[in-house]
Amino acid sequence: MSRHSETVINVINPNMTVTMTELIAKAAQASASPTTRIVGRTARFGAASIEGHYDEAIAAVGMLREIEAGNAEGCHAHVIACFGDPGLLAARELSAVPVLGIAEAAMHAASFVATHFSVVTTLSRTKVIAEHLVRNYGMEQHCRKVRAVDVAVLDLDKPEANVRGTLLGECQAALREDGIGAIVLGCAGMADLAHDLSTELGIPVIDGVAAAVRFAEALVGLRLKTSKHGDLAFPLPKMRTTL
Amino acid sequence: MSRHSETVINVINPNMTVTMTELIAKAAQASASPTTRIVGRTARFGAASIEGHYDEAIAAVGMLREIEAGNAEGCHAHVIACFGDPGLLAARELSAVPVLGIAEAAMHAASFVATHFSVVTTLSRTKVIAEHLVRNYGMEQHCRKVRAVDVAVLDLDKPEANVRGTLLGECQAALREDGIGAIVLGCAGMADLAHDLSTELGIPVIDGVAAAVRFAEALVGLRLKTSKHGDLAFPLPKMRTTL
Amino acid sequence: MSRHSETVINVINPNMTVTMTELIAKAAQASASPTTRIVGRTARFGAASIEGHYDEAIAAVGMLREIEAGNAEGCHAHVIACFGDPGLLAARELSAVPVLGIAEAAMHAASFVATHFSVVTTLSRTKVIAEHLVRNYGMEQHCRKVRAVDVAVLDLDKPEANVRGTLLGECQAALREDGIGAIVLGCAGMADLAHDLSTELGIPVIDGVAAAVRFAEALVGLRLKTSKHGDLAFPLPKMRTTL
Amino acid sequence: MSRHSETVINVINPNMTVTMTELIAKAAQASASPTTRIVGRTARFGAASIEGHYDEAIAAVGMLREIEAGNAEGCHAHVIACFGDPGLLAARELSAVPVLGIAEAAMHAASFVATHFSVVTTLSRTKVIAEHLVRNYGMEQHCRKVRAVDVAVLDLDKPEANVRGTLLGECQAALREDGIGAIVLGCAGMADLAHDLSTELGIPVIDGVAAAVRFAEALVGLRLKTSKHGDLAFPLPKMRTTL
Amino acid sequence: MSRHSETVINVINPNMTVTMTELIAKAAQASASPTTRIVGRTARFGAASIEGHYDEAIAAVGMLREIEAGNAEGCHAHVIACFGDPGLLAARELSAVPVLGIAEAAMHAASFVATHFSVVTTLSRTKVIAEHLVRNYGMEQHCRKVRAVDVAVLDLDKPEANVRGTLLGECQAALREDGIGAIVLGCAGMADLAHDLSTELGIPVIDGVAAAVRFAEALVGLRLKTSKHGDLAFPLPKMRTTL
Amino acid sequence: MSRHSETVINVINPNMTVTMTELIAKAAQASASPTTRIVGRTARFGAASIEGHYDEAIAAVGMLREIEAGNAEGCHAHVIACFGDPGLLAARELSAVPVLGIAEAAMHAASFVATHFSVVTTLSRTKVIAEHLVRNYGMEQHCRKVRAVDVAVLDLDKPEANVRGTLLGECQAALREDGIGAIVLGCAGMADLAHDLSTELGIPVIDGVAAAVRFAEALVGLRLKTSKHGDLAFPLPKMRTTL
Missing domain, CATH: 3.40.50.12500 (Rossmann fold)
Structure with a gap:
């Protein structure tokens, strides 16, 4: 290929x-x-x-x-x-x-350029998912807060949602209140906004994609490959259904 | 119904x-x-x-x-x-x-009847899954060790696997080495063995089913129902595929 | 008996x-x-x-x-x-x-029906006790906050304390601010209020009794008994005073 | 006085x-x-x-x-x-x-003179109590292991228990296996042995008394007194029984 | 000497x-x-x-x-x-x-006289340093919050900085909002203010010096010395530069 | 440049x-x-x-x-x-x-290709340093053990130290005993050995350099720069000595 x-x-x-x-x-x-x-x-x-x-x-x-x-x-x-x-x-x-x-990559990148960051995601109901990732990735000491702008994923590209403005406001609140040095954007659909927000805010804004x-x-x-020893070894051969 | x-x-x-x-x-x-x-x-x-x-x-x-x-x-x-x-x-x-x-229920039950327990599961490669659950359920301070007998799930009912004997041996090792008061069986397919092992070992052996x-x-x-407020609210209406 | x-x-x-x-x-x-x-x-x-x-x-x-x-x-x-x-x-x-x-039971029950809960207890000075239990039971990741209504235990049944109203207000604050899906009532003397509050709030409100x-x-x-192996074994025979 | x-x-x-x-x-x-x-x-x-x-x-x-x-x-x-x-x-x-x-004082003192210590206590069944203290005092990162010599408290002064020899052996095992720089003695009844063991082992051995x-x-x-603000304020006046 | x-x-x-x-x-x-x-x-x-x-x-x-x-x-x-x-x-x-x-000593002392304390330090940018110490010393469960008064260290003794008044205000905020029983002063240059603030606030205010x-x-x-076994042993002999 | x-x-x-x-x-x-x-x-x-x-x-x-x-x-x-x-x-x-x-990079890389790793470093006395990093980087749930081969850093390139053989033996012990999928080499001086060890062991062996x-x-x-907001802002201007 x-x-x-x-x-x-x-x-x-x-x-x-x-x-x-x-x-x-x-x-x-x-x-x-x-x-x-x-x-x-x-x-x-x-x-x-x-x-x-x-x-x-x-x-x-x-x-x-x-x-x-x-x-x-x-x-x-x-x-x-x-x-x-x-x-x-x-x-x-x-x-x-x-x-x-992309959450993993964004959080790790954030921890390389700031001691603390906050996540800004889409809907409040998904904050729990991001919080679970924070814990699973050992990021509790780096991530101050998971915030949401309450815009649905599929509304991110709708002009009337004013996503850029809403995100900017939430990022500014994070900067003011959370004691952070960087922002992690909590949705792949925000990928195109990171550089612009970073310039506006004057801090790293990280897109996970x-x-x-x-x-x-x-x-x-680095020629590093996924370990095939232990729990990440290829699945055992057995009967499985396919889609 | x-x-x-x-x-x-x-x-x-x-x-x-x-x-x-x-x-x-x-x-x-x-x-x-x-x-x-x-x-x-x-x-x-x-x-x-x-x-x-x-x-x-x-x-x-x-x-x-x-x-x-x-x-x-x-x-x-x-x-x-x-x-x-x-x-x-x-x-x-x-x-x-x-x-x-059943893992959740078994671990919580174990924490009610003993201050520490060990889990005995099937294959070594699945120990990581149980360890993740231990952390997700806040059981790090109760669960001493996740052990495996290295019998595949579908071999549990094969006489030649001698599952009862193998499990008993692993449970005895846990009792000797782990500083525990109870055992959690780490597979639904072991459900029928819990009472017998408990009698033999003289400690609670807990089947999650x-x-x-x-x-x-x-x-x-208790008339308690799953909270429909927050991340456990019913899924938002949207296009989804079905099997 | x-x-x-x-x-x-x-x-x-x-x-x-x-x-x-x-x-x-x-x-x-x-x-x-x-x-x-x-x-x-x-x-x-x-x-x-x-x-x-x-x-x-x-x-x-x-x-x-x-x-x-x-x-x-x-x-x-x-x-x-x-x-x-x-x-x-x-x-x-x-x-x-x-x-x-009852604290143990209530917190475990809450973790079965919601990913996060808050505790509402009586006096502020006892919040520390509930916080210690949260940690001892591995509930840090489920319990968002311990709140108090500052009503003394023995005033709970006094009409002038308006316990139901005060509790309801604190529960509503928790629902608004804490990112929770359930409430744990932090006193046995609130046992009779759980169902009513639950109905009013539309989320599980859990009484530990x-x-x-x-x-x-x-x-x-389940025929599970307290483990008599290890630290929960019957007390060693020795001289003890009795009340 | x-x-x-x-x-x-x-x-x-x-x-x-x-x-x-x-x-x-x-x-x-x-x-x-x-x-x-x-x-x-x-x-x-x-x-x-x-x-x-x-x-x-x-x-x-x-x-x-x-x-x-x-x-x-x-x-x-x-x-x-x-x-x-x-x-x-x-x-x-x-x-x-x-x-x-004395457990609190001993563990804190140990953390001042070594980065890691082990505790050596009396009976195995009391190890859980010491482990709970380790967690309550935030000493998980300093305490490597709680060990027991399985001598009852009231046998500590019996010559036939050979407490000094048994303790010394357990301390030596800790020194060899636990990656520690100090020992905490886990019973007030061992108070008179600390200096002697310390001399013999060449590391700090700490008696909590x-x-x-x-x-x-x-x-x-320092003229520091117990805070009377919050959960350590004097008990509220109320009916209580006395011994 | x-x-x-x-x-x-x-x-x-x-x-x-x-x-x-x-x-x-x-x-x-x-x-x-x-x-x-x-x-x-x-x-x-x-x-x-x-x-x-x-x-x-x-x-x-x-x-x-x-x-x-x-x-x-x-x-x-x-x-x-x-x-x-x-x-x-x-x-x-x-x-x-x-x-x-002095941070170590102050935090440990605080944990002896109160179940929870807050730290009040100089500049906001140094709060992260104090937070790292809180974690390194196992004080997460005792320290509620690290606060800053945003006075530079070398301005502490300037009358126009009104350090006593600023500190007092921040301590009062901590007392009101943090659920604490004691304050730890987060700078050696505040050593002379501890007793006065303690008297004014009615809670222990701890100076680390x-x-x-x-x-x-x-x-x-106690005749306790720094362990010379393990990572605190004297540095290995080797070429080193000197100031 | x-x-x-x-x-x-x-x-x-x-x-x-x-x-x-x-x-x-x-x-x-x-x-x-x-x-x-x-x-x-x-x-x-x-x-x-x-x-x-x-x-x-x-x-x-x-x-x-x-x-x-x-x-x-x-x-x-x-x-x-x-x-x-x-x-x-x-x-x-x-x-x-x-x-x-390099420790940070190696541990993060390891967490991307395996769920658990062990570190193999030089001297036993430096294991504590690596353990502190494991905690500071939130890697406790990924790092199973820090091991040492007890070869001094400056002996790593001496043929008589047989570093490759010694490292290989320790890595094999880790693979056998620690439940890992990858190894992190704990010294910059081992940089040239990673690929060879990886080939021999059949798992990722990660050099931090x-x-x-x-x-x-x-x-x-990514055009990501170190955040200059908060504790990583450039040092405040003040008198400092230079080497």
Whole structure:
């Protein structure tokens, strides 16, 4: 699949909204090294947007199918482009190559450039999901607060939602109240806003899609692969259904 | 669905092996109050057994469909009968009635009768899953160790695996080395062995299926329902695929 | 003591106020299964109400005497009906049968029906006691906040304290500010208000007395007994004073 | 009670064994500053020795009575001389002057002279009590392990128990296996052995009685008193029984 | 260096401002036992004040030189008189005698007289340093909040900064909002204000310089020395540069 | 300093041993992208090797001077090439560009390709330093154990130390006993052994120098800079000494 010296990264949008995949893939390619080629994929099973535990559970299965597709085509790494990182460990189990979640990548990047950050996500009901990730990734001492702007994922690109203005206001509140040095954007659909917000706020504003792409390149460059020893070894052979 | 004063508990085997569902449902009914009726269900999507993150991810979707089936029939509570509690929060999102995972129920029960316990599960590769649950349920201070007997789930009922003997040996090692007062059995397929092992070892040996059934009855008796405020509110209406 | 197939639960009010025992026993019986008989007991040593570390320490001794009385009469389980769960581990040491504290039961029940809850207790000075329990029970990730209404325990039943209104206001504040899906009532003397508050607020409001009774029934039904191996083994024989 | 410039420290043996009080008081006086006078007191309610949760609960009440006696006589500080620190917060509630537990003092002292320590206590069944203190005092990152020599408290002074040899062996094992720089002795009855063991092992071996006495002197010298704001304010006036 | 029965404590001001050393040494001597002699030393390498990670790093080296000077003169203990405790473990490595940091001493003292405290420090940018110490010392469960008055260290003694009034206001806010029983002052330059603030507020207000001096005396009195086994053993011989 | 489109990374060896800098710089360049130029620098103040808290403290100052040198030359990022990450936050304070420590980078990389790893470092006395980093970086749930081979840093390249064989043995022990999927090498001086050990063991073996270089490239590619808001803002202007 890849030409010589080209790194191919399989960027999966776990929700089924193709316009969002396009936004994500475009942001991913814009953030990538010149020698990286982004392959954008959309889950073909799951939900139009991922805004809860149930959406995550069904989206994970759709996403995993695209992991398999990427593996079949010989991609060099995968990025799961939904801030809840649905199915991350399962995807690692399926893959010899590295897999990164965008929440994971964004939080780790934030911890490299600031001692504390806050997350700004979409709906209040998904704050719990981000908080669980904060704990699972050992980020409790870096993440001060998870905030929400209460805009639905599929409204992010609607002008009347005034997402940029709403996000900016919430980021400013975080800067004023949370004792932070950086912001993590809590949705793949905000990928195109990070640089602009960062310039306006004067602090790092981190989009997980870009961060995951660059960290995936780093792991590929390091020739580091997902460990196949222990719980991330390939799934045991057994009867399984397929979509 | 239920006759007057009968409590109906939907016990879902998230793996697709019907003989295991039968074992589980039988153990569940045997452990239940006389006024409880167990409805055993088998996931019709997923894997023959659940022994890794990938199996968990696909099993969750099959399990959730049976949650919906149970809700449609008007059951009073659900039990997810796989020790990894796959899809637990998603199942709660789908349900107005209580949902319990067997790992969750077993660990909580253990913490009520002993200050420390160890878990004995099937394969070493699944120990990480149990360890994650220990942390997610706040059981780090109660659970001393997760141990494995390295018998595959589908071999549990094979005489040549000598599961009872192997389990007994591992439990005895836990009793000798871990500073514990109780054992939690780490697989629904061990449900029928708990009482015998408990008698032999002289300490509580806890099967999660039984524990979850009884705690589900307790929640029903308390008229406690899954909170529909916040992250467990019913999923937002949107386009979703179905199996 | 018990008739055939009857479960006898020894519900101990660790404070010495008999009217409060009556309220508690009545709530306990109302919450119990039809086949459960509640025996209410009042500590005969200690304090009129338990509102601090000192009250807890002396109440524990009075409570333990009633544990012994219950054991002598052959009860099937004990409930310690004070939200600080005074003397819980000591009571387990004395008992072959299960012992539950109401704070413990309420918090565990809350974690089964919501991902986050807040506690609403009586006096501000006792918030520290509840916070210690939150940590001891591994509930830090579920409990958002401990709140107090600053009504003394023995004023709970005084009309002029307007307890229902005050509690409702604090619960509404919790619902608005804490990011929760359930409330835990932090005093046995609030047992009769849970269902009404739950209806008014539209979320689970959990009374520990009811929760402990039902979980005690569950443990009895599971034939689970307090482990007598390790730190909960019966006390070593030695000279001790008695009250 | 005290002569000019004399500091009076009330050292309470929470168990009822007078010979042990004598050993403790002697060690306390030997460890104290020349201007400190130790008043040794023995609990008159409770147990001959404290080796479990139940012993702790009843001993706390006996101990608290001696706190009141010390306060009545105008002592400048209290030391609770049992490694479980029974009733510590209750004692602080009763006292305007400082109160120290010997486990607390020993662990804090150990953290001042080594980055990691292990505790060596008497019976295995009491290890859980020490582990709870480690967590309550925030010492998880300093305490590597709680070990026991399985000698009963009242056998500590019996030549046939060979306590010094047994302790030395366990300390040597800790030094070899635990990655530590200091040992904390886990029983007031070991107070007279600390210096000798320290010399033999070449590392700090810390007796809590001595540590608590010296820290109590330090707090007195600092004119620091127990906070009477919040949960340690004097108990609210109400009906209470007395021994 | 020391006369018979005199304890000599080497109190090092890690910043290079001699007037501050004088204030610290005076406060230290005033807080010390009559038989203690304070030797005040000023770092001769580093920064005029310590208000950030960089200041801490360079100050540590200047401070360590004064540790060596104190060791050469035979002092009995060291105190590092800067609230960030810069170089604490390195200083312990260099010393056979005890070394205490003032943040460490103040927080431990606070935990002896109150269940919860807040820290009030100088600049907001140094709050992170105090928060790291809170975690390193296991004080998360005791410390409610780190607050800052946003007065620079070297402005503390300027009348126009109105430090006493500003501190008092912040302490009152802490008392009102944080659920605390004591205050820890977060800068050595506040040493002279503790008693006055304590009187005004009616709760313990703890200055780390005084606390560290008294705890150092306690360790000397206990004949406890820094462990020379493990990571605090004297540095290995090798080529090193000197200032 | 940099040619168009070239990324310049300042790789600082905080110890003063030039041969080790050469090994590190060579490994760094070999691991870097083709468009990255590594500038290797050696601390000119500090110690020949860093094997304790004291070495770390003095090395930090020498390292920081090379941070300033790199900043003056306009490098795009810094790597601190000593496994203790000495002076990391101070270096971030001095720099607008990203700064990475090799322990930090290695542990984060390990958490991307395995759920659990162990660290294998040089001397046992430095294990505490690595353990502190594990906690500071939130890696407690990923890092199973810190192990040491007890070879001094400056002996790593001596044939008679048989470092490769010794490391291999320790890694094999980790693989057998620790329940891990990856190894983190705990010294910059092991940089050249990672690939060979990885091949031999069949699991990822991670060298922090390479990981830090690639993550630094990633941050540069993301145009992420060290936050200058809060505790990482440039140091306040004041009198400071210079080496």
